[in-house]
Amino acid sequence: MNILFVSDDVYARHLVVAIKSIINHNEKGISFYIFDLGIKDENKRNINDIVSSYGSEVNFIAVNEKEFESFPVQISYISLATYARLKAAEYLPDNLNKIIYLDVDVLVFNSLEMLWNVDVNNFLTAACYDSFIENEKSEHKKSISMSDKEYYFNAGVMLFNLDEWRKMDVFSRALDLLAMYPNQMIYQDQDILNILFRNKVCYLDCRFNFMPNQLERIKQYHKGKLSNLHSLEKTTMPVVISHYCGPEKAWHADCKHFNVYFYQKILAEITRGTDKERVLSIKTYLKALIRRIRYKFKYQVY
Incomplete structure (x- = not known):
């Protein structure tokens, strides 16, 4: 099982808790990948000690935050770091064909095997319906050219089909969208992914992303x-x-x-x-x- 997080040092304390919640409820042998936007060595050692003590491994992949410094940030509690996942196919090893992505602000209470085993062969990602956007921010969907028949998903929990990500060249397409909609991407890369992945999403039971x-x-x-x-x-x-x-x-x-x-x-x-x-x-x-x-x-x- 492969699991991806994105974090800077500010969120490293919370990242440790999220990881511990996973290993408390899952079998050994998980490969964690962390897109590292400046996590201090002390915090990385702490994460590595916890993960390795449970028979799993962690791989820190350095990401230069300056690549995203010109990208819009319109909501204070959404970190610039989230944009790094747009480069998942570029930063992750070529031999990985799928990976579970999790935001740092999650807790896991049960096994992730059912999520990991979801068939995403015909999709770009698996994700959960976002009832907040659909019911309270429906006008936002229109502002990014999504129709009522296209369902907005939350990007905090996803199962990436990395083979399809590589074919699409997600990051280059994201740059095009940011140029096209410079002021509309309120929810940052989540909006970008919803536009790019429309009609190619496997919708999950909301037990996997309970908001x-x-x-x-x-x-x-x-x-x-x-x-x-x-x-x-x-x-x-x-x-x-x-x-x-x-x-x-x-x-x-x-x-x-x-x-x-x-x-x-x-x-x-x-x-x-x-x-x-x-x-x-x-x-x-x-x-x-x-x-x-x-x-x-x-x-x-x-």
């Missing part, structure tokens, strides 16, 4: 405020990957998203935190436990 907006829509459905959910919003339980996209991240003290407590739990495993940190974690855990029980029995989300 805050998806939880809210399920809650609204159970409360009778939504008559139905789109077929592409299907979320089979249990959730495999929770994606804390948006301005509230799992590492924020006031974040109340699904299973967010596990971020602090995993961080404590890694850092062996102080007594004070453990007391704070217990308080957080009790609140999170109540939310988890409510989500499971009231909304069938777990």
Whole structure:
């Protein structure tokens, strides 16, 4: 199994937690690839020690952030680093034909084997329907020339078909799109990928990219405020990957998203935190436990 992350040093602390959540729930022998936009040696050693201790390997691939410094950044919580994945086919070894891409702001709660085994031979990528864009930002789709019949996907969890990426020359095509739509790419490379990959996306069960907006829509459905959910919003339980996209991240003290407590739990495993940190974690855990029980029995989300 091959897994790709993109990170700078600012996000390295959160990257470690995401990686630890993966190896806690998956078999040995994972090959991690990290597009490295300036991660400090100390943080790289920490990541390598954790990964190697679980019988897997990590490969840091240096990326020059200056390649993307002229690219638009219109939302403060979306890093410039995300553009680096547009060069996945260029930076990754030629013998890789597919790879799971994950944003740093994810936690994994179950095996990724089902995701890894998705057949993407006839697609450029597998990804999940983005209910936030589809239901709350539909005008944005129009601004980037996507029709109502084309479904916007979230790029935080994807399974790349690298053979098809190489054929398309994704990065060159991305440059053309940025020149064509200089002010419309609000969601950065996610918009670019949605335009380039239209009609070549395998839509996944949303259990593989469970986002805050998806939880809210399920809650609204159970409360009778939504008559139905789109077929592409299907979320089979249990959730495999929770994606804390948006301005509230799992590492924020006031974040109340699904299973967010596990971020602090995993961080404590890694850092062996102080007594004070453990007391704070217990308080957080009790609140999170109540939310988890409510989500499971009231909304069938777990």
